[in-house]
Amino acid sequence: MIRVVVSAEPIDLADEMARAETGGAGAVATFTGLVRADAHDDGTVAVLELEHYPGATERALERLADEAAERWSLSAATVIHRVGPMRPGERIVFVATAALHRGAALEACAFLIDRLKTDAPFWKRETRGGAGRWVEAREADDAVAARWRS
Amino acid sequence: MKVLYFAWVREAVGVGEETVEPPAGVATVAQLIDWLATMSDGHAAAFADRTRLRAAVDQAFVPLDASIVDAREVAIFPPVTGG
Numbered sequence: 001m002i003r004v005v006v007s008a009e010p011i012d013l014a015d016e017m018a019r020a021e022t023g024g025a026g027a028v029a030t031f032t033g034l035v036r037a038d039a040h041d042d043g044t045v046a047v048l049e050l051e052h053y054p055g056a057t058e059r060a061l062e063r064l065a066d067e068a069a070e071r072w073s074l075s076a077a078t079v080i081h082r083v084g085p086m087r088p089g090e091r092i093v094f095v096a097t098a099a100l101h102r103g104a105a106l107e108a109c110a111f112l113i114d115r116l117k118t119d120a121p122f123w124k125r126e127t128r129g130g131a132g133r134w135v136e137a138r139e140a141d142d143a144v145a146a147r148w149r150s
Numbered sequence: 151m152k153v154l155y156f157a158w159v160r161e162a163v164g165v166g167e168e169t170v171e172p173p174a175g176v177a178t179v180a181q182l183i184d185w186l187a188t189m190s191d192g193h194a195a196a197f198a199d200r201t202r203l204r205a206a207v208d209q210a211f212v213p214l215d216a217s218i219v220d221a222r223e224v225a226i227f228p229p230v231t232g233g
Contacts, residue, residue, distance in 0.1 A: 033233060050232070051156055051157055052232075053154070053156060053206070053209075053225060053227070055209055056206055056209035056210075056225070059209055060211075081232065081233075092233075093232070093233055113233060116232060116233050117230075117231075117232060117233035118230065119211070119230075120230065120232050120233075121156065121206065121211075121225075121227065121230050121232075122230055122231065122232025122233070123156055123157035123227070123228065123230060123231055123232075124231045124232070125157070134157050134158045134228065134231075135231045136229075136231070137228070137229030137230065137231050141233075
């Protein structure tokens with residue numbers, strides 16, 4: 001079962017875990033990303049705001065989840081991404097993958113979070129010390145995502 | 151053709167979306183960007199550095215030399231930073 005949600009609502013871990021565990025899985029791997037306070041000279045992050053490309057974002061995430069489900073024979077693949085304003089400590093992204101055994105579940109989970117960072121149209125804007133700035137993309141993320149294409 | 155802008159590209163242009171009718175001869179994303187850059191100072195500022203721009207045609211990521219012939223929707227934006 002593929003489940004993709006892009007929403008401003010908080011992520012309910014218990015509900016998402018329970019959904020992933022149905023369907024005959026023997027192993028469920030999950031990843032949760034939290035908003036970091038990221039201290040710098042100009043202060044810590046007060047608010048992180050996520051902008052996205054409605055429609056294209058969901059399509060990109062569904063494509064990745066489909067690819068993971070096929071490549072690792074998953075019984076469930078879940079990708080939940082929050083958009084809008086968030087504060088440090090809040091959940092921004094959640095990935096769950098369910099398979100017969102742990103190897104497939106763990107690999108598929110890593111694949112989804114690595115590729116999501118480069119293949120889905122989201123943009124982060126952080127506010128610290130009263131000033132906002134768009135977060136720059138990291139080349140290291142491209143390199144990590146590229147490993148899964150070989 | 152509908153053109154969408156996101157993040158700082160949207161802020162520099164001043165709108166998130168506009169409908170444009172590029173002249174014949176504008177056949178790729180890069181050529182569309184060249185043409186859009188002449189529309190206002192905001193457009194020119196947004197599109198000054200091509201290395202910082204990415205694009206999607208009809209909601210699929212493409213390189214800037216991709217065709218826009220028959221495209222309904224082109225989006226121009228900075229490298230993505232989700233996750």
